[in-house]
Amino acid sequence: MDSISFIGLALALAAILVGQTLEGGHVSSLLQPTAFLIVVGGTVGAVLLQSPPRIFLDGVRMVKWVFAPPDEDYDQTIALVTGWSTVARRDGLLVLERHLGGIADPFMRRGLQMLVDGIEPALLREALEVETDAWASRLRQSARIWESAGGYSPTIGILGAVLGLIHVMENLSDPTKLGAGIAVAFVATIYGVGLANLVLLPISKKLLFHIGALAGQREMFIDGLIGIANGDNPRIIESRMRGYVH
Numbered sequence: 200m201d202s203i204s205f206i207g208l209a210l211a212l213a214a215i216l217v218g219q220t221l222e223g224g225h226v227s228s229l230l231q232p233t234a235f236l237i238v239v240g241g242t243v244g245a246v247l248l249q250s251p252p253r254i255f256l257d258g259v260r261m262v263k264w265v266f267a268p269p270d271e272d273y274d275q276t277i278a279l280v281t282g283w284s285t286v287a288r289r290d291g292l293l294v295l296e297r298h299l300g301g302i303a304d305p306f307m308r309r310g311l312q313m314l315v316d317g318i319e320p321a322l323l324r325e326a327l328e329v330e331t332d333a334w335a336s337r338l339r340q341s342a343r344i345w346e347s348a349g350g351y352s353p354t355i356g357i358l359g360a361v362l363g364l365i366h367v368m369e370n371l372s373d374p375t376k377l378g379a380g381i382a383v384a385f386v387a388t389i390y391g392v393g394l395a396n397l398v399l400l401p402i403s404k405k406l407l408f409h410i411g412a413l414a415g416q417r418e419m420f421i422d423g424l425i426g427i428a429n430g431d432n433p434r435i436i437e438s439r440m441r442g443y444v445h
């Protein structure tokens with residue numbers, strides 16, 4: 200679990216709520232269901248309008264990476280590839296075919312299969328890098344729905360403020376309704392700006408960070424396979440792969 204994400208979110212919310220209290224305000228004044236509905240509903244609707252269904256759903260599923268990051272075990276990948284290089288150097292590439300069944304990751308399995316099939320190193324690198332680029336691009340598109348939401352949210356908050364002020368203007372003759380309208384107006388703006396800068400944009404940045412790390416892990420794996428294909432010394436392969444970690 201990524202505890203720093205929980206700490207960051209809790210700290211941001213606590214700072215706002217404590218600041219509101221220190222200013223003499225009441226936390227309950229920030230709880231406006233109407234403003235929340237306007238901002239969240241409008242933001243989700245705008246993101247749905249701009250995104251293909253698959254990209255939107257993938258982006259929603261990826262949000263778990265903020266608190267439970269994907270497996271980015273570089274050491275395990277290095278150990279796996281250097282083990283293959285030792286076996287291939289001693290017994291030949293064809294012996295690596297027996298390792299295919301124990302690989303859960305489809306990308307790694309395809310890479311090893313192409314290596315066993317004797318694909319030329321340049322073609323092997325090109326094929327795996329094209330797949331990696333397409334895979335990373337698709338993930339980035341999904342992650343950026345949160346960035347888009349962070350762009351729409353403040354504007355929808357302003358829209359909620361305008362709606363609240365319209366409600367106020369319509370009820371100038373009834374002072375009992377003025378407070379609720381003004382509250383919705385200002386709280387909608389707070390929801391829009393706060394949601395964007397404290398939740399949506401940070402989520403997008405954290406997801407893009409993890410995507411970059413996963414893409415780097417694949418690049419490292421590709422480099423290791425090419426080293427095996429070229430018959431490099433296992434120690435050289437390991438040293439080169441560790442360069443990606445540093």
